[in-house]
Amino acid sequence: MSQTPTPNPPELVLLKKxxxxxxxxxxxxxxxxxxxxxxxxxxxxxxxxxxxxxxxxVYQKPEAKGVALYTARVSKTATLANMxxxxxxxxxxxxxxxxxxxxxxxxxxxxxxLEELEGLLGG
Amino acid sequence: MSQTPTPNPPELVLLKKxxxxxxxxxxxxxxxxxxxxxxxxxxxxxxxxxxxxxxxxVYQKPEAKGVALYTARVSKTATLANMxxxxxxxxxxxxxxxxxxxxxxxxxxxxxxLEELEGLLGG
DNA sequence: ATAAATATGCGACATTGGTCACAAAGTCAA
DNA sequence: TTGACTTTGTGACCAATGTCGCATATTTAT
Numbered sequence: 001m002s003q004t005p006t007p008n009p010p011e012l013v014l015l016k017k018x019x020x021x022x023x024x025x026x027x028x029x030x031x032x033x034x035x036x037x038x039x040x041x042x043x044x045x046x047x048x049x050x051x052x053x054x055x056x057x058v059y060q061k062p063e064a065k066g067v068a069l070y071t072a073r074v075s076k077t078a079t080l081a082n083m084x085x086x087x088x089x090x091x092x093x094x095x096x097x098x099x100x101x102x103x104x105x106x107x108x109x110x111x112x113x114l115e116e117l118e119g120l121l122g123g
Numbered sequence: 124m125s126q127t128p129t130p131n132p133p134e135l136v137l138l139k140k141x142x143x144x145x146x147x148x149x150x151x152x153x154x155x156x157x158x159x160x161x162x163x164x165x166x167x168x169x170x171x172x173x174x175x176x177x178x179x180x181v182y183q184k185p186e187a188k189g190v191a192l193y194t195a196r197v198s199k200t201a202t203l204a205n206m207x208x209x210x211x212x213x214x215x216x217x218x219x220x221x222x223x224x225x226x227x228x229x230x231x232x233x234x235x236x237l238e239e240l241e242g243l244l245g246g
Numbered sequence: 247a248t249a250a251a252t253a254t255g256c257g258a259c260a261t262t263g264g265t266c267a268c269a270a271a272g273t274c275a276a
Numbered sequence: 277t278t279g280a281c282t283t284t285g286t287g288a289c290c291a292a293t294g295t296c297g298c299a300t301a302t303t304t305a306t
């Protein structure tokens with residue numbers, strides 16, 4: 001269960017955009033992340049295909065007319081929860097339940113998502 | 124200033140041992156981390172030389188008699204502070220000062236070190 | 247219908263990190 | 277001294293990642 005591969009830094013940037021905006025065409029995604037990933041369009045594309053191979057995103061071919069879209073395949077809360085848990089345990093060696101404060105300071109999560117996280121990490 | 128390269132997972136394991144025990148010969152370090160790094164002795168050695176190249180540790184040749192020792196070259200608090208800051212900002216997008224709770228839950232830090240961290244991260 | 251602009255499919259190359267094996271050099275007890 | 281065992285120095289290999297470029301399909305504006 002839960003073999004959600006941990007996204008590496010650039011992958012996370014792309015995923016965040018997809019989480020925030022929903023399915024996007026490569027070009028748009030690239031432009032939207034251009035400030036954070038100082039990349040060529042090719043790099044963005046390649047990274048996206050590799051992410052697709054790993055199951056982090058889903059590639060949808062255009063149906064006759066229109067552009068292809070990429071959609072996040074992994075859940076935002078689950079991904080962040082995994083990353084946070086790994087970091088806390090591996091780096092800081094925190095072993096009990098993670099302090100909930102950590103997440104509430106995040107600009108990425110709203111109340112609903114915070115509750116969800118609470119569930120994912122609880123115990 | 125502060126081009127302290129972020130140690131990757133195995134590197135961090137080795138560093139932690141050095142922080143806790145002080146300078147150690149490779150063999151000892153290897154044995155001490157054997158449970159966490161399921162590695163051959165060669166891997167430990169290679170990783171150590173690469174860490175030396177990066178400036179994470181210092182290699183001390185034996186002076187005529189005795190074994191070579193590796194010593195951590197980067198500070199524990201500074202390293203953990205950097206890693207935590209990076210993680211919080213990059214992954215969770217926390218932008219204010221980091222919640223101090225995060226560290227107090229860590230089993231790696233004593234009160235003195237916690238204060239030091241406070242200083243490093245404050246502002 | 248064409249050419250200009252885009253989008254896609256692929257292959258390529260360099261670096262880093264994980265992981266060893268092997269051979270030369272050193273150490274030490276019998 | 278002479279093995280036996282350890283330490284060191286190196287070279288190798290492969291997978292993942294960062295990073296492109298190019299050639300071919302597609303789309304779209306004139």
